[in-house]
Amino acid sequence: MNPLIAPAHPATALSVNVNKIAQLRNTRHLGIPSVVRLATVALEAGAQGVTVHPRPDERHIRAHDVHDIAALMAQWPQAEYNIEGNPFHNLMGFIRAVKPHQATFVPDSEGQFTSDHGWGLAADGDRLRPLIDECHALGVRVSLFMDAEPGAMAAARAVGADRIELYTEPYAAAWATPQRDAQLQRFAAAARAAVQAGLQVNAGHDLNRDNLTAFLRAAPEVVEVSIGHALIADALELGMAETVRRYLQCIRDAAGGDAA
Numbered sequence: 001m002n003p004l005i006a007p008a009h010p011a012t013a014l015s016v017n018v019n020k021i022a023q024l025r026n027t028r029h030l031g032i033p034s035v036v037r038l039a040t041v042a043l044e045a046g047a048q049g050v051t052v053h054p055r056p057d058e059r060h061i062r063a064h065d066v067h068d069i070a071a072l073m074a075q076w077p078q079a080e081y082n083i084e085g086n087p088f089h090n091l092m093g094f095i096r097a098v099k100p101h102q103a104t105f106v107p108d109s110e111g112q113f114t115s116d117h118g119w120g121l122a123a124d125g126d127r128l129r130p131l132i133d134e135c136h137a138l139g140v141r142v143s144l145f146m147d148a149e150p151g152a153m154a155a156a157r158a159v160g161a162d163r164i165e166l167y168t169e170p171y172a173a174a175w176a177t178p179q180r181d182a183q184l185q186r187f188a189a190a191a192r193a194a195v196q197a198g199l200q201v202n203a204g205h206d207l208n209r210d211n212l213t214a215f216l217r218a219a220p221e222v223v224e225v226s227i228g229h230a231l232i233a234d235a236l237e238l239g240m241a242e243t244v245r246r247y248l249q250c251i252r253d254a255a256g257g258d259a260a
């Protein structure tokens with residue numbers, strides 16, 4: 001199998017997004033909480049990856065964080081480094097410099113409050129293709145941040161993506177509403193369509209300990225979830241190590257409870 005699309009782990013891998021650690025750190029000139037230290041604790045607790053999203057305004061992850069985490073990940077060869085961003089803005093400089101395992105292309109504007117939509121490939125596909133090709137030439141897997149639209153998955157594969165990342169906020173927002181099951185069915189269909197198109201499937205945004213297991217049971221094709229905001233909030237209460245262990249248990253519960 002193409003190593004660029006080989007699954008990181010037999011079960012669904014947990015990639016901890018450390019944006020919000022950096023955001024808290026940036027409110028003082030003290031260097032705490034340490035992004036590298038807490039990413040280390042997450043990896044020691046069993047997380048299979050670390051995700052950063054170095055936005056152009058550096059509201060949280062700063063350029064030095066990208067390189068600091070790259071140095072950490074070099075000490076964790078079984079874990080994966082995922083760098084997210086808009087390849088038309090500042091992402092590609094980081095990809096060229098550190099060559100992470102995975103680049104996740106996200107169509108955010110420079111000052112966007114948070115990620116809130118996937119790519120529109122009819123408009124951007126031709127511009128994305130050479131950047132995807134460049135990532136592949138660097139040995140970097142490419143995942144495209146996508147809405148849960150089954151009809152869009154063939155186009156994602158056609159521009160060369162190895163994976164798509166399902167933007168899961170609409171599911172998370174429906175979690176406590178009568179629309180939950182309809183959203184689960186929508187995401188399940190999108191995951192199936194992605195696999196049928198030759199893609200692997202990641203997922204992320206507003207996933208948490210309440211909604212994660214049901215999501216993965218509905219979409220067992222998902223090979224990686226990247227989780228930040230809710231996980232870091234939990235870590236403030238439970239500690240990072242215990243929080244990671246609880247998210248890993250949510251993943252095992254989805255796989256029937258006995259996954260390694």
Ligand SMILES: CC(=O)[C@@H](O)[C@H](O)COP(=O)(O)O
Pocket residue numbers: 017019020052053055084106113114115145204205226228
């Ligand atoms: C792409 C996505 O949904 C998240 O990975 C993103 O990193 C969230 O960005 P903020 O942490 O800046 O809200």
Ligand SMILES: NCC(=O)COP(=O)(O)O
Pocket residue numbers: 017051084165203204205206207226227228229230231
């Ligand atoms: N790609 C999703 C991610 O990395 C983290 O999103 P969130 O859990 O902070 O919403």
